[in-house]
Amino acid sequence: MQLDKIIIDAFEKHSIELITTVPCKQLSGVIAELETRESMIHVPANKEDEGMGICAGAFMGGKRSAIIMQNTAIGVTINTLVTLTQYYRLPLPMLISFRGELGEPVVCQVEMAVHTKALLAQLGIPTYHFHNPADVHELDEILKYTFMCNKPVAILTDATFWKGE
Amino acid sequence: MIRSEIIKNLVPVLSGQLVVCNIGLPSQEMHMFGDQPSNFYMLGTMGLSSSIGLGLALAQEKTVVAIDGDGSVLTNLGTLPTIANNVRDNFILLIIDNGSYGSTGDQPTYAGKKTSLAAVASACGCENVIECQAEDAVSVMEAAIASKQMTIIVCKCISGNIPVPVITLDPVVIKHRFMQCIDA
Numbered sequence: 001m002q003l004d005k006i007i008i009d010a011f012e013k014h015s016i017e018l019i020t021t022v023p024c025k026q027l028s029g030v031i032a033e034l035e036t037r038e039s040m041i042h043v044p045a046n047k048e049d050e051g052m053g054i055c056a057g058a059f060m061g062g063k064r065s066a067i068i069m070q071n072t073a074i075g076v077t078i079n080t081l082v083t084l085t086q087y088y089r090l091p092l093p094m095l096i097s098f099r100g101e102l103g104e105p106v107v108c109q110v111e112m113a114v115h116t117k118a119l120l121a122q123l124g125i126p127t128y129h130f131h132n133p134a135d136v137h138e139l140d141e142i143l144k145y146t147f148m149c150n151k152p153v154a155i156l157t158d159a160t161f162w163k164g165e
Numbered sequence: 166m167i168r169s170e171i172i173k174n175l176v177p178v179l180s181g182q183l184v185v186c187n188i189g190l191p192s193q194e195m196h197m198f199g200d201q202p203s204n205f206y207m208l209g210t211m212g213l214s215s216s217i218g219l220g221l222a223l224a225q226e227k228t229v230v231a232i233d234g235d236g237s238v239l240t241n242l243g244t245l246p247t248i249a250n251n252v253r254d255n256f257i258l259l260i261i262d263n264g265s266y267g268s269t270g271d272q273p274t275y276a277g278k279k280t281s282l283a284a285v286a287s288a289c290g291c292e293n294v295i296e297c298q299a300e301d302a303v304s305v306m307e308a309a310i311a312s313k314q315m316t317i318i319v320c321k322c323i324s325g326n327i328p329v330p331v332i333t334l335d336p337v338v339i340k341h342r343f344m345q346c347i348d349a
Contacts, residue, residue: 012292013246017224018223018224041223043219043220043223043247043251044247044249045243046243046244046246046247047243048342049212049213049241050212050213050216050241050243050244050247051215051216052213052217053212053213053215053216053217053219053220054217054219054220054223054247055208055220056213056217056220057217057218057219057220057221057222057224057229058220058221058223058224059217059224060205060217060220060221060224060340060343060344060349061220061221061222061223061224061225061347062224062225062346062348063223063224063225065220065224067188079209079210080210080213082209083208083210083211084207084210084213084217087208087209087336087338088336088339088340089336089337090340093332111259125221143344155347161254163198
């Protein structure tokens, strides 16, 4: 899909060389696209906080890193975001599938969706919501901004975004 | 022998190495016995020493030693399959296994009961897993560093703590001086 390619191209443009992932159905295409790039190390993680630890180490080791995960992971990773990523001022782009939004068939996903933006706001995490496919073109500036400010930054991508192209 | 004695004994061997130190007393003991800019002290985030260490090892060529504890590894048990399947021969994971949550009052862990972390690591696919006693920690670490092979060391010891001051270094300072060592 075109969106998958645009996203991974943007990561590549900003010299992101290590990406950890915990899969989501909405993210399967972007993870498959990532697998095709020799310039990037893909480290599948078993849990998102583990992935953020790997990203922290990779960044300190000289490789820009990013995580791809589902919005339910915000519930898993609050402590890591606060006491590692934010506390040590580490940049971390987080490409997040925003499950539980319009078009969601799985009822339980809505339960975390209604808390997602409130939690990110409470944590002071800059948050961008991709709803229309054209929103993807903001990713370039978002990545530039992330590595300028040394913060975790959330990019929420909902079902309408993914199906809209 | 207790954990603080192992850490004290390891200070000369770890001199100049990139060391990721686990949250709580292990970091405080490393700081007290052998502070160096190439030590990364975790001030929070229980469980992620091995993950930070793996990320570091994946990103650059210098040897990385991650010091972890049995309680912390149990908190982040998913780390062992990730390590096993992303082999980096510049990575050494030292799990100091005193069978207890030392920093919180020596409550027993399952690693001190029926669960063998060395067996778990092997079952996860880790290839060079060495279980040793506290007295052998220095020689096992020296051999692991010399081997240039990814190694998981489970070092058994008894539980117990000594008084150590907290670390007052700012996290950004810890990161900054650590990254300067990597660049050097």
